[in-house]
Amino acid sequence: MTAETVVGVGRRAAAADFRTCPYTGLKVDAAAQTLIKANAVAAVVFLLIGGLMGLLVALTRWPAVHLLPADWFYLVLTGHGANVLLFWIIFFEIAVLYFASAVLLNCRLPAPKFAWLGFALMVVGAIITNVVVLQGESSVMFTSYPPMMAKPNFYLGLILFAVGALIGCAIFFATLAIAKQERTYEGSIPLVTFGALTAAIIAVFTIASGAIILIPTWLWSLGLIGEIDPLMYKVVWWAMGHSSQQINVSAHVSIWYMVGALLLGAKPLSEKVSRTAFFLYILFLQLASAHHLLAEPGLTASWKIVNTSYMMYLAVLGSMIHGLTVPGSIEAAQRKNGYDKGVFEWLRKAPWGNPAFAGMFLSLVMFGFIGGISGVVLGTEQLNVLMHNTIYVPGHFHGTVVTGTTLAFMAGTYLVLPLIFQREIVWPKLAKIQPYLFGIGAAGISLFMMGAGTLGVARRHWDITFSDAELSFAHSAGAFLMMGLNGVFAILAALGGAIYVLVVVGTVLFGKKITAGHKLTFPLHAGGGAAVSQYGSHATTKLPGTIVLVAIFFVCFVLYYFINWKYLSELWLFR
């Protein structure tokens, strides 16, 4: 079987137009390069729209500001969810998939016309959904739980977007097949590509689930189907809603490895362990969709426990492994780069002034400590009742999707700009502080929302003073303080986000064209693509710094876990 029959309308290898990257030595297919650019640009556009909406949400939930009226608040909140949780993230992920397949494997992208079709569908779908949300009457939140109904185009836009993304995944798999057939690489695919493969597999499951539930819901909104069972909807919808965020996890972990490799020459401590960790993601990560159904009627404890624990926490094991191997590989590389003094010289002398590294490392730390720990606690069968649907939930997922994924994607962008757009980053001083500003802002948002949720504040709620309610209820002063601080940190994060958009747009439009041999403002590791030694920990088997970091993480994890059980045990009794 030839590559052509695999992908239908493919190009012959000879027809593809390659250039060689002067910094990494990689062969870059022109078609892949243009597609990566297009997807990255679309991603940033939707980040801008969604981020702005997010700021409006946070300013409305700041009790002292209370910016928007209720109808606008719910409208903007619906748009915020769709734009950042879906459009920004998936566009960027498609760019990551094309990069990790075509570029890293020195391969052409098969059927670029199909890839463009997918891109067009995604753009059209995203625009349709945005328009219908802005028209009002579709403020059903991102989750669109029936029997609440949006206009048909709300679902149609999402379906088109999903079909487009599915085409992107198909192109990724086809590229893997072709690269293997045309032997553009030796042996196994690189670890980063394996991580991208993990993301693509989860994406296929995600999109298929989305189709299963959104197509009938669309028909229902058109009046062609009588009823959608709300509980059934929720089970299947979350196979999409939560798994889509697991695509993020796999993609941003890949980016962690990639940034470590390109900036510091880091190698995985062991291919076996890191790949097994991704393999655990492939098998079990999607089961965590059950996190959203722990407070639901009618589901058995067995189903809840097996699924919410990602099958005995084996996917959490995967994340904890990455939590050691990513900083571990960086420590090993840095020690080899000459920073071998004491426990933490490797970390102190890391390139903190390079926004790609700063963003990546902050993402790693905050994803683990904020998003990761809170996710396991929130997803514990019984503990969930303490926080279900409180603003703790958005607190948690801003810890994963914003401090984790978005920050990692921003860090990745600082590599994409010079390597794919071939433009020198404009305003390097602004770019330098950007990850810190955004990271601190996002961490604040996450922590204060989690704090407010612990005090009972509801998510997706316009007025926590309940001033219009018949029966009044007053939240504690602490809850109001937390929501105010959330607003303050949202402004910080928005500032960081605005600088990011500014730097990206400025670079794409006005950045100096990079010519071969040019010294980059934010240089890559001198080793380029060449391997310094076979394995990361070679000759530096001791990683004391990483051990300390991991030990601190573990202690925090265990303490926070048991504190929540103590809270739970003080509740009213129910069974």
Add this chain to the structure above:
Amino acid sequence: MAVTPPAQRIWWNEPIERVELTWVIIAFLWGLFMFGFMIAWHFIGGQNLSREAYRIAPSKYEAKVEEFAKKHTVREEKGVPVVKPPAGSDIYILGRLWQWWPILELEKGQSYRVHISSIDWQHGFSLQPTNINIQVHPGYEHVITLTPTEAGEFGIVCNEFCGIGHHTMTGKIYVTEPKRAESGQRLADGR
């Protein structure tokens, strides 16, 4: 590097560093513990969400709640009946746009079979400041055996988005001290 194919063709047989192996074992055991603890809490814990649920037509559920309220109403508050059911009985809460209905008066330390459902959209039953949060679906009647462990006035907030009036959807539960203690107190006062 992580962006290049593994240096060895056969990488599966490479040895694992001690630090990695130790961490894998610790993380695996911790996962097993957390998994076991969820199961264990079903036996040792007092807070486990019931599985008991039934499909029911919203109109039928509404009728059940109204009958229940009629039977046990003791007074009214802002037009909403305050219902004081006997200890240990079946009690009903209705979520609708935009209120939790009726107001309940329960006794501390007594168990009640609480039925919860919605007659329109999904709602989030959020008992505050206790912070017990349960999802409420139209068409499904969830039955939970609930035992208040503290006395006082509690708010019910809706924490699932249910339209433009979502933030006005509240309810109330009063929990009174046990009767026996109350009467004992009165006796003591009398002397």
Add this chain to the structure above:
Amino acid sequence: MTNETETEQTPEHVPMMQQILDNPFLLLFLGVTIPTVLYILWGVMEVASIPLAD
């Protein structure tokens, strides 16, 4: 087809686990089947088995 080229290319014995991890389409199959069975099918069956109220 892929396996043939592989054996041609690498005479050494590739361990079973590495063969699995090197096969994207097998991984795709596993990654879609496991959650479909454990999460969706099992979950939908549980919802469907909720009894009617009397």
